[in-house]
Amino acid sequence: MFGNLQPQAPDKILALMGEFRADTRQGKIDLGVGVYKDPTGVTPVMRAVKEAERRIWEAETTKAYTALGGEPAYLSAMSRLVLGETLDADRTAALSTVGGTGAIRQALELARIGNPGLTLHVSDPTWPNHVSMARFLGIPVAEYRYFDEASRGVDFEGMKADIGRARAGDLVLLHGCCHNPTGANLTADQWAEVSAILARTGAVPFVDLAYQGFGDGLDEDAAGTRLIVANAPEALVAASCSKNFGIYRERTGVLLAKVEGRAARDLAAGTMAFLNRQTYSFPPDHGARIVQTILDDAALAADWRAELEEVRLGMLSLRRQLAGEMRSLTGTNRFDFIEHHRGMFSRLGATPAQVQRIRDEHAIYMVGDSRLNIAGLNEGSVPVLARALVEAGV
DSSP states (O other): GGGGGGOOOOOOHHHHHHHHOOOOOOEEEOOOOOOOTTTTTTTOOOHHHHHHHHHHHHHHOOOOOTTTTOOOOHHHHHHHHHHGGOOOGGGGEEEEEHHHHOOOHHHHHHHHHTTTTOOOOESSSSSHHHHHHHHHHTTOOOEOOOOOOOTTTEOHHHHHHTTTTTTOOOOOEEOSSOOTTTTTOOOOHHHHHHHHHHHTTTTTTEEEEOTTSSSOOOOHHHHHHHHHHOOOSEEEEEETTTSSSOOGGGGGEEEEESSHHHHHHHHHHHHHHHHHHHTSSSOOOOHHHHHHHHTTTTHHHHHHHHHHHHHHHHHHHHHHHHHHHHHHHHOOOTTHHHHOOOEEEEEEEOOOOHHHHHHHHHHHOOTOOOEEEEOOTTTHHHHHHHHHHTTTTT
């Protein structure tokens, strides 16, 4: 049996992490891995998370299983955080998942059960695991135009034309905010146009909300998702707590499914719990309990929001600094898109050869398509990167 196994292509980002660790040069800079880091290069434990864990440790009396679909209090708290005042509890089923990735996987499984003939429409480019998971499940994938290489913004006319070809029952995957890997986001007016197109075609929106709070603010980053879900008869949302709560290793996420009524909600919830049973049975509870403890306590929630805002503003400051350095060194404003992008990522427009040169000559590690993690920088390393980009001819 095992003789039929075939080597799998290594994940490019994980491979890059290995190369970075093996590099013995002083002053090396990791801009590849998609994890938030503070100015000292550490992914910190947030204050509210520490306090929530203390309370949980002191109060917890058992490690017995919780509910198959997840702890109801956590599901309620996350539903409110993601959907806000647009939440229709009578039409929304929720599932606790193993991170945002687990939410995406369960969403694809659920959609495939509901419509075995669906196609998943994804942005060009998108997070590679979107495509990898869909193809592993045998779901056809179609790309829609999204990123304009010339302006480093959204090719919205191309996007509209392509998603307009989606069929009823297809899934159209949308990045809720902080597009990965480009950093280029839709405007409020563009979200409204996308919503109208999906209503016309009957395609089902599937929003990946991995970075809520990292772009323009918690509610601002969820505005597009809330508009889409409110206007659609059916919708899926996969949300992650890894970034905005900083609990990457706790693998905490949620899947929300908006359906057409209470009976459909209960059916969807039962099917989602069944999918958990078939994959990992009961979902992990520790991260979920941290999140629920924070969101359900006014003081903890306020402290978490304040620290998250510090993180967001810090990334915006780095964006402004890098754009300013590039203006100074090149005498042009062609890198101003860095300041306008949101979240951890921007795609710079460097060729793979230029990215390799920057790695070889300056020990600066980026993904081959020139996606960089802005949170991997600090005030001292921004000028180093800027000079390396100019010297490589980017």
